[in-house]
Amino acid sequence: MLLLAVICSFFGAAAQPSLMQVPMTPPDKAADLPTTGLQRQIAGPSRTRRLIIVTIDGFRWQEIFSGADPLLVANSEYVKDTVLTRQLYWDSTPELRRRRLMPFFWNTIAQRGQLYGNRLFDNKVNVKNFLKISYPGYNEIFTGHTDAVISPNLPINNRNVNVLEYLNNNPFYHGKVAVFTSWNVFPYILNRTRSGLSINSGYEKLNEQNDTTAEMIDSVQENMPGSKTRYDLLTYLSAREYIDRHHPSVVYLGLGETDECAHAGRYDLYLQHASHIDQMIAELWYTIQTDPYYKDSTTLLITTDHGRGWKTGKWTTHGFWANGSAQVWVAMMGPDILPEGELKTRGQVYQKQLASTIALLMGAPSGAGYPPGKPVPFHQAAANDGPMAKMPASLTPAATAAAPLTPLASVDRMTGSK
Ligand SMILES: [Zn+2]
Numbered sequence: 001m002l003l004l005a006v007i008c009s010f011f012g013a014a015a016q017p018s019l020m021q022v023p024m025t026p027p028d029k030a031a032d033l034p035t036t037g038l039q040r041q042i043a044g045p046s047r048t049r050r051l052i053i054v055t056i057d058g059f060r061w062q063e064i065f066s067g068a069d070p071l072l073v074a075n076s077e078y079v080k081d082t083v084l085t086r087q088l089y090w091d092s093t094p095e096l097r098r099r100r101l102m103p104f105f106w107n108t109i110a111q112r113g114q115l116y117g118n119r120l121f122d123n124k125v126n127v128k129n130f131l132k133i134s135y136p137g138y139n140e141i142f143t144g145h146t147d148a149v150i151s152p153n154l155p156i157n158n159r160n161v162n163v164l165e166y167l168n169n170n171p172f173y174h175g176k177v178a179v180f181t182s183w184n185v186f187p188y189i190l191n192r193t194r195s196g197l198s199i200n201s202g203y204e205k206l207n208e209q210n211d212t213t214a215e216m217i218d219s220v221q222e223n224m225p226g227s228k229t230r231y232d233l234l235t236y237l238s239a240r241e242y243i244d245r246h247h248p249s250v251v252y253l254g255l256g257e258t259d260e261c262a263h264a265g266r267y268d269l270y271l272q273h274a275s276h277i278d279q280m281i282a283e284l285w286y287t288i289q290t291d292p293y294y295k296d297s298t299t300l301l302i303t304t305d306h307g308r309g310w311k312t313g314k315w316t317t318h319g320f321w322a323n324g325s326a327q328v329w330v331a332m333m334g335p336d337i338l339p340e341g342e343l344k345t346r347g348q349v350y351q352k353q354l355a356s357t358i359a360l361l362m363g364a365p366s367g368a369g370y371p372p373g374k375p376v377p378f379h380q381a382a383a384n385d386g387p388m389a390k391m392p393a394s395l396t397p398a399a400t401a402a403a404p405l406t407p408l409a410s411v412d413r414m415t416g417s418k
Pocket of ligand 1: 058134259318
């Protein structure tokens with residue numbers, strides 16, 4: 001409980017102006033460039049200048065679009081207090097239940113963005129990889145590959161180039177890409193050794209200088225028992241603090257506790273974590289939209305690495321053996337995303353399209369390391385500049401070798417199944 005109190009105090013304290021730090025890094029040059037020339041060429045058709053990617057590990061489309069599952073929420077095998085859990089998350093219709101569980105998704109994203117994957121309308125998002133577990137899923141999201149030889153969740157460096165690395169190798173975004181994840185296998189999935197990405201993963205320290213909030217987070221982390229998955233709240237607070245101080249252009253926030261709760265067969269905690277994550281994303285979006293650096297120029301992309309079994313007795317697991325594990329979802333919101341809300345038309349999107357979608361949103365042209373596959377054909381919010389503009393040859397990734405960055409931390413821990 002003491003730990004919880006400390007963490008909760010971070011939540012409040014970090015928002016106080018007295019703890020706000022002046023960013024240590026210079027402001028992104030993009031903001032200073034004229035609206036013609038380099039900036040326009042790099043931005044292409046997109047008004048997106050910054051990108052926040054969030055993944056919610058193993059969180060099903062069923063809960064996103066219908067809220068608490070009637071067959072699970074009242075099942076004492078999976079819910080310790082069925083009365084209280086129903087009081088918290090139950091309502092008479094799926095539309096009311098989903099809004100109760102995830103108000104940011106259904107009050108804000110549904111109004112201003114797009115939500116893909118409600119199979120009740122035959123709107124589908126599917127995983128293409130065979131295993132339908134975490135490493136192959138994140139590999140598919142970030143590299144566009146459905147690599148059959150990807151190891152099952154082991155800390156082995158990924159041979160595929162990922163889109164975050166691709167962006168970071170571009171001089172325009174170099175050093176402006178930051179990754180914060182709860183699961184400690186991400187340094188391998190994103191191949192930190194090769195990519196040079198700034199990755200803070202598991203219980204790695206932040207090691208920020210002159211930053212009281214970061215020091216508090218590190219202090220808490222030092223005293224945490226070893227685990228392959230950090231508390232999502234710590235991951236979130238770490239990311240938010242970094243965003244406040246350094247203003248990265250691209251942030252990836254990988255959250256993992258929903259999957260842990262599901263594997264533990266705790267549907268009550270699975271719902272609670274989903275609700276917490278909705279609140280975290282809401283708060284992050286509020287931070288973004290009240291910061292001139294990010295306001296109205298940032299796109300938010302939220303998805304998951306895999307689905308779960310759809311049968312009552314199978315929701316705890318996922319994989320090629322569990323029907324439903326290939327069924328996922330995507331939410332997007334930002335200046336280029338037409339506010340269509342929940343898509344209720346027949347359609348099919350694949351997870352492997354997200355890597356090139358991310359590249360497209362950031363206005364990056366094709367080139368060496370460009371992720372394969374076609375971007376998600378989302379409807380754009382306004383008339384654009386036409387086909388994606390080409391970057392000057394001198395700025396293509398092929399023409400500029402990536403200089404390795406100093407990782408946020410370099411401690412690797414043992415990993416487990418996911
Ligand atoms: Zn899992």
